[in-house]
Amino acid sequence: NAGVMQNPRHLVRRRGQEARLRCSPMKGHSHVYWYRQLPEEGLKFMVYLQKENIIDESGMPKERFSAEFPKEGPSILRIQQVVRGDSAAYFCASSPESYNEQFFGPGTRLTVL
Amino acid sequence: AQSVTQLGSHVSVSEGALVLLRCNYSSSVPPYLFWYVQYPNQGLQLLLKYTSAATLVKGINGFEAEFKKSETSFHLTKPSAHMSDAAEYFCAVSSPSGYSTLTFGKGTMLLVSP
Numbered sequence: 001n002a003g004v005m006q007n008p009r010h011l012v013r014r015r016g017q018e019a020r021l022r023c024s025p026m027k028g029h030s031h032v033y034w035y036r037q038l039p040e041e042g043l044k045f046m047v048y049l050q051k052e053n054i055i056d057e058s059g060m061p062k063e064r065f066s067a068e069f070p071k072e073g074p075s076i077l078r079i080q081q082v083v084r085g086d087s088a089a090y091f092c093a094s095s096p097e098s099y100n101e102q103f104f105g106p107g108t109r110l111t112v113l
Numbered sequence: 114a115q116s117v118t119q120l121g122s123h124v125s126v127s128e129g130a131l132v133l134l135r136c137n138y139s140s141s142v143p144p145y146l147f148w149y150v151q152y153p154n155q156g157l158q159l160l161l162k163y164t165s166a167a168t169l170v171k172g173i174n175g176f177e178a179e180f181k182k183s184e185t186s187f188h189l190t191k192p193s194a195h196m197s198d199a200a201e202y203f204c205a206v207s208s209p210s211g212y213s214t215l216t217f218g219k220g221t222m223l224l225v226s227p
Contacts, residue, residue, distance in 0.1 A: 003193070004156070033214060042117075042156075042203055042217035091156060102215065104149075104156040109182065 002027070004094050004105035005074075012111045019079040019086070021108045025094030032075045033102060034060075034067060036090040052062060082112045115140045115206045116130040127226050132176075132191040134221050135206035139185065145188040147215065148178055156205065174198070191212035199225045221225060 006023040010045040015021050024051055025032050030051050037045040049069035060067065064082075069075040089109045093102035120135040138144060145164045149157040161172025168180040178189045187204060201222050205215040 030224075035217075040122075040219070042119075043205075043215070045214045045216065048214055057224040060213075092132070093157075093215075099160060101162065102213065104158070106154075106156040109154075 003107060004029075004092055004103050006090075006105035006108050008108060009038075010109050010111070011104060013082050014073075014113050015083055016081050019075040019082050019110055019112075021079075021090050021110070023075040023077070023092030025092075026073070026096075026103055029094035029096050029103070031095045031100075032069050033095075034075075034077050035091045035093065037091060037107070039078045040041060041089075043091060046077075056061050079110075082110075083111065084112045086110060087112045115144065115216045116206065117146050117206050117216055117218035119202075119204050119221050121221055123222045124220065125224040125226065129193050130197055132194045132198065132223065134189040134202050134223065136178075136187045136189065136218060137185050138204070138206045139189060139223065140206055140208070142208055143182075144206045145213070146178075146180060146207065147207070148176070148187075148189050149203045149205060149217075150171065151201045153200075154167060158186055160189070167168075167172045169192070177227075188189075190192065193221075194225050198223050 007021045010036045016047045034046040047060045048056040091107045091108045092105045116139045118137045147162045148160040161170045163180045171177045204218040207213040
């Protein structure tokens, strides 16, 4: 059973471009969480999704950021018009049920030039 | 609201010495508590978790943690450090009611010298 997969592992964007981060949960997992890790900081919750539903996006910036988890395919975290402050590691985690242990992917390291 | 405080952004020990990483939490309800380890440029791996069963929890790689409600603490220990334990360690808390989003501490980097 493959673990949580994230791609790309590294992403470089110039200011103003769009960044798309993908997360494929573990097989059988229907709950996905996105976290952001800024330098010298712990992970901060961004958004929690189930298939085709956003359950909690209280940690997501109100502008430029969006997330989806379609019926088919990976979960996508989209950042429009990136700025240097968006440079961070973005981690995805999945669980089979909402109360269960979360399994983390290897992360996508976004660098904004 | 929940929060986690990890005392010491860096902890240095010698190989074979006791490892003690401190974690204090704040939660309005009895929490679930976790310790994760992160190796450079990798994701987080669960070391152990407390979910209101035994207060002394044993995890992987010889680590254990004790939940102390009176001290609101969940410190991580290992009797004898190994070079391969050098990594960053994160303490996290979640609520047992509702869905389980995690609130993380800022992390403690464990340095192990020969």
